[in-house]
């Protein structure tokens with residue numbers, strides 16, 4: 467599973483303790499039930515996924531679903547780039563299945579909407595399949611695969627995802643493509659859509675490599691290995707300090723852009 471940890475997506479901490487579940491009967495699949503940008507699956511649009519997940523968390527925690535949740539209602543959230551965001555995670559009671567239905571199944575959201583992006587692509591189906599297997603292996607989930615509409619009056623998870631779930635959520639034939647492709651616009655690579663920070667395990671990827679390469683070009687001593695370790699963090703903080711940003715050692719969107727856009731003052 468291509469996991470995006472809560473730290474990586476900058477999740478808000480839960481406002482209260484989770485209730486524990488040990489071995490639910492299986493997994494229920496959901497969609498957003500609202501609009502999702504039609505172009506969200508584009509290779510440079512992963513930042514829209516991150517924004518969407520933030521938005522859903524804020525909505526759930528501020529009572530947008532009628533009741534104030536302690537956290538995003540889903541255990542996992544899968545995006546059309548093949549990533550899985552950790553929501554409540556394993557062994558925690560979800561809040562998305564409806565009253566009385568949360569202890570029976572984990573809740574997994576596919577970032578598909580009722581308008582805009584409505585048909586899951588193959589990367590999203592891979593991610594959902596990965597999520598189901600992860601919940602079985604790590605979360606004690608049983609073999610049931612259902613949709614939100616099973617036992618509850620809702621259109622969720624939409625006809626396409628529901629039909630796929632009914633078929634047993636098969637893995638698509640096409641292999642999963644490589645993660646996050648960095649594309650350049652005006653010489654500045656588009657922000658990959660995830661905050662890069664020192665984490666355990668270390669964050670890795672083409673985005674880290676692209677950033678390291680630029681810092682080396684700017685004259686810093688840094689390995690271009692695509693792994694964001696303590697040395698990368700130190701270089702990041704030092705660079706931020708130099709360009710007048712707060713030296714956090716965290717590559718957020720602003721720091722990412724500054725990596726390319728900053729120009730040394732004329733001598």
Ligand SMILES: [Zn+2]
Pocket residue numbers: 495496497562614620622623
């Ligand atoms: Zn649902």
Ligand SMILES: [Zn+2]
Pocket residue numbers: 511512513515516545546547548549
């Ligand atoms: Zn995405």
